[in-house]
Amino acid sequence: MSGQHGRVLTVALLTFALSAAVNSASEAVASLFHVGLSIVTLVLIIATGILFDIIGTATAAASEAPINAMAAKRVYGANEALNLVRAAPTVANFCNDVVGDICGTVSGAVGATIVLLTVGSGSSTLARAMPTVVVALVSAVTVAGKAAGKQFAIDRANTVVLAVGRVIASWNGLIRGKTQGRNKSRGKPARKRSNGDRV
Template sequence: MRRQVLVVGLLTFFTAMAISSGTEAVVNRFPSALAALPFLLIIIAVGIIFDMIGVAATAAAVAPFHAKAARKIPGAKQAISLLNHADKVASFCNDVIGDICGTVSGGLGATIVFLLVSSHPDWNKAWLGTIMTGLIAAVTVGGKAGGKKLAIDHAEEIIFLVGRCLAWIERQTGWTLWPDKKNSKGGRKRNDHFNS
């Protein structure tokens, strides 16, 4: 347990540093707040998409993917692997990526406010900051709420899509997310919590 907490903490730390540094480098090249706004929306969208994947991993049933894997359909084996590690997938997608996107979007929002105030010195910085924080929270929370319902209703389709993406990455790089294990038989049924 301690090792898992340490690994997640370190992974979050280094991933946040990399994303934040990359974001800052990109934002510094934007000439105006209007040009930076689409990048903010992309960061929020990434957080929502990963949140959906995390929810889908806990809601999807593994049985349909065993049938696809038996027919050697690309992505089925990777989908089974995701579901067999649903707790890790959910932790990474919802906690690590979700929290990082939330932090980065907040910092990016502050940068946009700074750019706006620089262009319009007579504008109230405090009000702009409050409005920006509210907008980011509204879009993020609203998007995740809608995304969760979509992820629960279409859990298998989402996991299969992610599995196909992982299969493509494996073919291109030879990199495997988790090594093949023979104890992947059986699997689990859809979480009853999501069926209620």
């Protein structure tokens, strides 16, 4: 199997696994809790799709030279931002295609669950019309949000990528701090007993 085919298969399997996990979790939340919380879950899913679309677009549109200059000046998060820009095709594919498609699919499923919670599955006119209205509303909000987000990402590409780089740098610093703390606690020598210690 060639490298290109391997990457495509990896993306497909990753998308399948993430979509199944997120869809199951979101539908469980939507069906177990109040309609209000289900709507909040739906809004968060749509916002996540828009946010990652902004990140993917900004990464593809960012200029490497200014970020490289910031990295040379040791600007916080610039090294991480530079890594994102240099891996722009992979980052854009993951953010725009994988996460974006998952959020689009899951938001539709959660919207359908909300319809069932509010009007049920009867044969009334409202019950038949609500799924269409909800799906159309979710699609309209998603498309409008991504359209506005893309323009923002193109206009402020370097700023967006640097902000993401700072988030990654903060996360890496947090993980390193916890790891070093555990290593120190494990490597701490046992206290030697003095003659006055009880046996």
